[in-house]
Amino acid sequence: MSHTYSREKAVTGPPYPASNIDDVKLSTDHRPPLARRLFSFWTPTPRTMRGWALASVVVNAGITVSGAVVRVTESGLGCPTWPNCTPDSLLPVAHPEISPINMAIEFGNRMVTFLVLIVGIACVLSAMRLAPRRTSLVRLAWLQPLGIAAQALWGGLVVSTMLNPFTVSMHFLISIGLIAACWALYARSGEGDAPVRRVAHPATWRLGQALLAAVFALLVVGVVVTGTGPHSGDVLASRYDFDIETVARLHADLAYVVVGLTFALLFALHVTDAPRPARRAALALLVIELAQGVIGYTQYFLGVPAFLVGLHVLGSTLVWIGALRVVTALRVRDPQGEPASPSPTEATAEA
Structure with a gap:
């Protein structure tokens, strides 16, 4: 019997055959891929840690949209009490004065809060069990369950004040803050813990910061417009005592400022030959803003239909996420202990 391998076997066989069974590491995880992803918070890797952080961004953006659907x-006031849906029941029950559809929508929005909380807890567990543990990620991850708890308590205040426009406005802005915390976790989980190093010209960096501030101001004025407009969430809810035309025009003016700053930033990034991720982030933000502008003007001229209002809230959330992406794309953090080399734009600025 010949002891030589055939050419086919030599090609298809393992390139480095193990000398014995002890040299072969067998997988003990026989769970389906989906189950492995869902329970990856218990045995996290840097990749799965970042995946949970991205999931937190998605679900927190989703609950802003579901809140708009409620409104x-x-x-x-489909569930007129909090934390119970009705005074005598945690779950929706038939009520002679409340539509079952409205009750189901409001209760469904409350259930989304538990999904957001589950993802937030998964982020905390992933950050705490990640090896080596990174304190920066643990701190950022804890902001999620703490913020969600505060958001839930504020939701009770919204119900108890009969949808006072100030409490409703703050409800949205708290969600915006949570999205910022989630995005910070997502960005930090993909980089090291060394000091921040800008990858754009200092003037361009400052322009990015101004853009983020302008977007936040746009969102604040946007909730004032919402609190003045027709969609209050219930016929019993009060409204801001502002002239709707005036606040709507102010909102539009700020939108022009944001688009102008975004275009200026995109131009500056191309002129200074900034890294491609930063240029792509700025371009994506500009596209989102233009689409949001089309939605905004369409809903204004059509009399603010409910569907377009919900779509506009989604667009507002995407604009905020896009602005956060732009700012984080303008700087990096190297792995701890690795020497940081200046970026081409920094070298040019120093020269």
């Missing part, structure tokens, strides 16, 4: 469907 435009007049379901804000």
Whole structure:
């Protein structure tokens, strides 16, 4: 019997055959891929840690949209008490004065809060069990369950004040803050813990910061417009005592400022030959802003239909996420202990 391998076997066989069974590491995880992803918070890797952080961004953006659905469907008091849906039941039950559809929509929005909390807890567990543990990620991850708890308590205040426009406005802005914390976790989980190093010209960096501030101001004025407009969440809810035309025009003016700053930033990034991720982030933000502008003007001229209001809230959330992406794309953090080399734009500025 010949002891030589055939050419086919030599090609298809393992390139480095193990000398014995002890040299072969067998996998003990026989769970389906989906189950492994869902429970990856217990045995996290840097990649799965970042995946959970991205999931937190998605679910926190989603709950802002579900909150808008509650408002435009007049379901804000579908569950008239908190934390119970009705005075004598945690779950929705038939009520002679409340539409079952409105009750289901409001209760569904409350259930989304638990999904957001589950993802937040998964982020905390991933950060705490990641090896080596990174304190920066643990601190950022803890902001999520703490913020969600504060958001839930504020939701009770919204119900108890009969959808007072100030409490409703703050409800949205708290979500915006949570999204910022989630994005910070996502960005930090993909980089090291060394000091921040800008990858754009200092003037361009400052322009990015101004853009983020302008977007935040746009969102603040946007909730004032919402609190003055027709979609209050319930016929019993009060409204801001502002002239809707005036606040809507102010909102539009700020939108022009944001688009102008975004275009200026995109131009500056191309002129200074900034890294491609930063240029792509700025271009994506500009596209989102233009689409959001089309939605905004369409809903204004059509009399603010409910569907477009919900779509506009989604667009507002995407604009905020896009602005956060732009700012984080303008700087990096190297792995701890690795010497930082200046970026081409920094070298040019220093020269």
